[in-house]
Amino acid sequence: MFDIKIRLISMLGLLTFIVLGGLILDYRKMLRRPKRIGIGMAVLGIAIGVFLTLCAVLPDNNVFGKVFVESETSRKVVALTFDDGPYSPYTEQLLDILKEYNVPATFFLVGENVQKNPELVRRIAYEGHQLGNHTYHHVDLLKSDKKTIAEEVDHTSKVIAAITGTAPHVVRPPHGFRDPVVMEIMAERSLKVVEWSVMSRDWTNPGVEVIVDRTVKKVKNGxxxxxxxxxxxASEAPRIQSVEAARRIIQTLMAQGYQFVTVDEILNKTEDIK
Ligand SMILES: [Zn+2]
Structure with missing residues (x-):
């Protein structure tokens, strides 16, 4: 949609200028007749600012570039994705569960954690799961400059490739945050940006029951x-609730006839019903 790659922060800066300009014009009783154009400018500036910010932080839109949120398919398939690992002992516990149910998943790994836990990364890959890039320091890319974004992504791909022999071709920006420049940097590297369609805010540890309920009721094909x-x-907060919830989500969705696949496989299903 945006051919000129402008940072979100620059767009918001410009809009702030427009809003303030509009308010000052109105305060000075300028451009008030026949309509209060100054106030109109301010309101429009605020509305555009809110819209652009929502586009940058909400997962389900392609305003700044194509992101993958879910697959449109008539088949009962879902993809489990796990962010921020590897983190011992929770990643091991999760891998045990995935193995028990023979379920493949996709792990969006933080580069710094990869370097601390190479054996765990090797195990994730060896057990048939897909690996994705989740930046090196889990930084907010909207607040990072272009060079930092590139380094965060490249360094992570490099450490994963050094351990597994393959660099990821999918990336998830921390918190899902992106703007035109973030999307351009990912596109230059042929990295597909993967967001999500179902989330339970499991990172707040609201209880296993809550995570399972919030997830299961939102799940649909793809x-x-x-x-x-x-x-x-930080790797400080416990993740036992998410691990236990993963087991229950797998059991529940399997009982409903769902099949679990990796992100790559689910994206390939998009054409099914077209
Ligand atoms: Zn994250």
Whole structure:
């Protein structure tokens, strides 16, 4: 949609200028007749600012570039995705559950955690799961400059490739936040940006029951489910609730006839019903 790559922060800066300009014009009783154009400018500036910010932080829109949120398919398939790992012992516990139910998942890994836990990364790959890039320091890319964004992404791909032999081709920006420049940097690297369609705010540890309920009731054919086996780079918050919820989500959805696939596989299903 945007051919000129402008940072969100620059757009908001310009809009702030327009809003203030509009308010000053109105205060000075200028441009008031026949309509209060100054106030109109201010209101429009605020509305555009809110819209652009929502486009940057909400997962389900392509305003700044194509993101993958879910698949349109008539088949009962879903993809489990886990962010912020690897984080011991929770990633191991989760891998045990996935193995028990023979369920493939996709792990969006934080580079710093990858470097601390190479064996765990090797195990994730060896057990047939897909690996994705989730930046090196789990930074807010909207607040990072272009060079930092590139380094965050490249460094993570490099450490994952050094351990597994393959660099990821999917990326999830931390918190899902992106703007035109973030999207351009990902496109230059042929990285598909993957968001999600089902989230339960599991990172707040609201209780296993709550995570399971919030997830299961939103799932439909082609959903991409977001859960967390890690906790940013801090790796402090426990993730036992997410791990236990993953088991229950798998049991419940399997009983409903769903099949679990990786992000790559679910994106390939998009053409099914077209
Ligand atoms: Zn994250």
């Amino acid at each position: 959903s991409i489910i977001l859960l967390h086996d890690g906790d940013g780079t």
